[in-house]
Amino acid sequence: MKKILVLHTGGTIAMSADEAGNVTPGAENPLDNYQSSFGADIELETEDVFNVPSPHITPERMLQLKQRIDKAAHEGVDGVVVTHGTDTLEETAYFLDLTLPNELPVVITGAMRSANEIGSDGLHNLETAIQTASTPDAAEKGVLVVMNDEIHSARYVTKTHTTNVATFRTPTFGPIGLVANKGVVFFESLLRSTVCPIQSVTDNVFLIKAYAGMGPELFDAIAQPTTHGVVIEALGAGNLPPATLPAVQKLLDMQIPVVLVSRCFNGIAQDVYAYEGGGVQLKQMGVIFCQGLNGQKARIKLLVGVSAGMSTDELARFVATANS
Numbered sequence: 309m310k311k312i313l314v315l316h317t318g319g320t321i322a323m324s325a326d327e328a329g330n331v332t333p334g335a336e337n338p339l340d341n342y343q344s345s346f347g348a349d350i351e352l353e354t355e356d357v358f359n360v361p362s363p364h365i366t367p368e369r370m371l372q373l374k375q376r377i378d379k380a381a382h383e384g385v386d387g388v389v390v391t392h393g394t395d396t397l398e399e400t401a402y403f404l405d406l407t408l409p410n411e412l413p414v415v416i417t418g419a420m421r422s423a424n425e426i427g428s429d430g431l432h433n434l435e436t437a438i439q440t441a442s443t444p445d446a447a448e449k450g451v452l453v454v455m456n457d458e459i460h461s462a463r464y465v466t467k468t469h470t471t472n473v474a475t476f477r478t479p480t481f482g483p484i485g486l487v488a489n490k491g492v493v494f495f496e497s498l499l500r501s502t503v504c505p506i507q508s509v510t511d512n513v514f515l516i517k518a519y520a521g522m523g524p525e526l527f528d529a530i531a532q533p534t535t536h537g538v539v540i541e542a543l544g545a546g547n548l549p550p551a552t553l554p555a556v557q558k559l560l561d562m563q564i565p566v567v568l569v570s571r572c573f574n575g576i577a578q579d580v581y582a583y584e585g586g587g588v589q590l591k592q593m594g595v596i597f598c599q600g601l602n603g604q605k606a607r608i609k610l611l612v613g614v615s616a617g618m619s620t621d622e623l624a625r626f627v628a629t630a631n632s
């Protein structure tokens with residue numbers, strides 16, 4: 309028999325819709341009435357860590373969740389399932405991936421339809437997440453996201469649709485497994501990234517998206533001694549409009565790490581173009597190119613690296629690829 313700890317944090321999976329169709333968290337969490345269909349095979353222990361919509365999740369709350377899962381490793385559980393709102397699920401999943409030691413399978417899930425909507429996906433996602441967390445193969449793969457019968461790595465998965473139940477996708481690579489009628493199938497194994505056992509967390513890492521005609525204003529606004537880092541979602545393969553360059557240089561002069569990813573949905577950022585504002589110039593200036601992560605995940609990685617007290621050189625190595 310497997311023992312699985314289920315930690316609820318809120319989100320649509322824990323909400324209900326009213327007659328007008330507005331979805332809100334109620335006084336009672338509908339997941340508290342969940343009847344497991346696993347019988348004697350799986351023993352569930354359930355806890356409400358918090359009950360908030362995921363736009364209310366902060367790095368501080370992510371750390372609190374990590375610390376609860378750390379404790380679970382000494383409580384004889386075989387796996388952990390976290391339920392979470394989907395809006396920032398990928399950020400919490402990646403934060404846990406970067407900070408938890410890889411002893412236990414940890415699976416995060418949520419729902420796109422609330423508990424009382426027709427075709428609600430919450431209980432199905434919860435069951436498949438529990439099934440995945442109780443599979444020995446789920447260990448050593450980093451934190452997993454299970455939604456709509458697919459298993460994704462926390463490192464790459466992203467929310468791609470505002471309402472569709474098939475919203476979680478892994479651009480470029482695809483899912484690493486699926487939950488089929490007869491069980492869990494992994495078709496790819498992944499190596500975990502470096503684990504940072506952080507004790508506290510900074511929030512002052514910003515994410516800025518580049519656009520045609522962009523000027524220095526947004527970069528100037530965060531050129532403060534309290535800023536610990538910036539991630540830029542740059543254009544195409546990794547380029548910026550020329551008018552941003554003096555402001556980016558100012559951030560670098562202030563020893564603020566500046567990390568660049570592409571705003572494109574697929575592909576990686578590289579120093580390909582040698583025109584003004586092109587990747588070649590940005591790399592020479594000291595901008596760190598991060599390959600394989602989207603903006604919100606690169607921000608989580610930078611934030612974790614800064615919180616772990618990494619030097620500028622260590623941060624550059626840590627954030628440069630999704631695999632480091």
Ligand SMILES: NC(=O)C[C@H](N)C(=O)O
Pocket residue numbers: 318319320321360361362363392393394395396418419420421
């Ligand atoms: N489907 C969801 O869970 C979305 C909700 N707004 C949340 O992230 O809390």
